[in-house]
Amino acid sequence: MYTTQLDNGTLNNYAVEPKMTYQEHPTVWEQKNYLQQGALAALLVTALIFTSVAVS
Template identity: 45%
Template sequence: MPYTTEEGGRLNNFAVEPKMYEAAPPSETQKRNYMILGVTALVLVGGLMAVAFAVS
């Protein structure tokens, strides 16, 4: 485990850092799925608001 010694003789431990990687942009299929999920969420929230309005 990597550590450093401070001037008072205390050890300072550091966590092992994970490897960095660059994220890939979403594919066309992923973009389509995100759009479908977004529309579904909007319809669900709209429906819940309509039910809450109708009940009150």
């Protein structure tokens, strides 16, 4: 972080910006993993909705 001072005595603090990196395209096994996680999440949400309907 670096600080500058204006003529009237006001201090301005500036954060150091991190180096930018770009996202790489996921591999085939990562894509399959994302698909499995999405299916599991959808199953969990569906079960929670059916449970809340059944309880009420």
